[in-house]
Amino acid sequence: MKAKSIKVDYLARVEGEGGLYIKVKDRQVVGFKLRIFEPPRFFEAFLRGRSFREAPDITARICGICPVAYQMSAVHAMENAFDVKVDGPLRALRRLLYCGEWIESHALHIYMLHAPDFLGYADAIQMARDHGDVVQQGLSLKKAGNELVALVGGREIHPINVRVGGFYKVPGKRELAPMAEKLKRARDVALETVRWTAKLRFPEFERDYLFVAMRHPDEYPFNEGHLVSNHGLDIAARDYEKHFAEEHVEHSHALHSVLRGAGPYFVGPMARYSLNFDRLSPLAQEAARQAGLGPVCRNPFQSIIVRSVETLYACDEALRIIDEYEMPESPAVEVQPRAGSGFGWSEAPRGTLYHRYRLDDQGVILDAKIVPPTSQNQKVIEQDLREFVPERLDLPADKLRWQCEQAIRNYDPCISCSTHFLKLEIDRE
């Protein structure tokens, strides 16, 4: 029998180092491994013995793309442990900071990491030679997101202004005014982005996913809410570990997550959107409808449109927050540590990010558990490819390889988070 193997040195345009191995026999995928060989960094181990105050700054270093997500999940878990409530303008400012990260991270993925696949370019720089205005548009959107993070957080990557209980310094209302003008332009660009991505060509590929995302009584979820699914799950953060399990597999430095009794599940923009369409702003809902999206999206390739809708929402929401903002009297509420456990989660650009800490009476971390979005999505990515590949085995090797990469990039995988470069090997017998 003729054996065939295809190798690519790495899957690019993802954050982190990983590899993909697919073995095909009689038109069936018989062997599959999404390998993650990003070197482990042991955050959960060295957090032990550190002060609760350090958790937002230390965990931010897990990911340079979504540090705000780590900071938010960490502060919420700590505040849960110490029974501290952060409300009013401080809560609004956290939401504003998160809007900035969604805009920055989504614009990066839409324009620089994902769109080149749809148009057949190796990267956004090559794409810019033929679509200069489009790439410029994406960069301007990304810049607006970064400027918002820097304004509230101090800098784009690893912001310095977040602390348990609130912030070190809060902006005055007048300081936010120039940002509102920039965000109005960004909102126009985001709306144009939804229209532009809707015109891309998408492979026919839908699956009946188990979606999991946070849900809040009256907001599109960032920092607060229950975790829900399209199959009846509805839990508070403290019950997360009763319902979800992590498995350690040989070919990966990232732990795989499963929902007990149900198996693999999907987190991230498409899950969030499909479970929270009714919580989007009227502008974002209308844009989604015009783009041809229903209230539920099951084609992961269309996640690029969903990200655009979420980016539009984040601009809209940021403008609402700035409009209603009144500077709080104090930049933070007082925090008194006490012994116990704290549970927190938030919606990172790539999906739900769970933190749990056990602390002593001085607020020293005794143990920590962090479950990032990409480790939760690994099994779903594997399942997608198991279905995607057999239908396309007649494609030329290079084209098949590229489409597999694209199918993985649908998830905007952040391998640095989950524990870079994906190596793709397809063995055909």
Place this chain on the structure above:
Amino acid sequence: MAKKQKPKLAVWKFASCDGCQLSLLDCEDQLLPLTERIDIANFPEASRAVVKGPYDLSLVEGSISTPHDAERIHQVRRASKFLVTIGACATAGGIQALRNFIDVKDFISIVYATPAYIDTLKKSTPIAEHIRVDFELRGCPINKEQLVEVVSAFLQGRKPNVRPHSVCMECKRRGAVCVMVAHGTPCLGPVTHAGCGALCPAYHRGCYGCFGPMETPNTREMSAAWERLGVKQKDLVQIYRSFNAYAEPFYSESRIHESKIHQG
């Protein structure tokens, strides 16, 4: 007429959070003009196209923490004419160098259920401990304007204008109030390398050392000043042990306070 070939840039990743290489993509206004001057030949986070080496300029992010990476960094050096390390992981071992103070086996079993699957080195070490490095750009994360300066300096064949003085100088230039003198807030600014623009003091917060030690820092006097503000020995150990824990002056200073704890 034959077009002059543009210099080739490569970006390499080792153990890191991707934030420092992201800084290159975060140069939203400079990115496309930059590509007119330089050919981004190998940058997996941004492109699936790989142009073969050798490369004129390599930017290296991340620390060495696995046997495989300890080999790979030598290949990167051989393929690079000029090599710059970017960020605290590459220049000091990063936050993951906290393993250097304990037995890494304990760390593995805390995070992973099946430790036998994990292949890692006992220490996380800076790139310069393994190969010759032409320039080190500090920060956790690096400052993107400094990154543009380093790349521009390379293109113009001159030395990068990156000052090795302390955060205090930036604080004064910015006109920020000294948080340590005015508010009694412990601040690492006097011993920390400049580059952030004195961000934390401007946000009424003490510097926590993202850019690592400045040139010839007086950590002894720094610690004494912190002690006068009531900071305990165990907290002094922690403050030097973060993103630049394995940078020599911070490493030694944290060891001093650790031994003071043990002496009781």
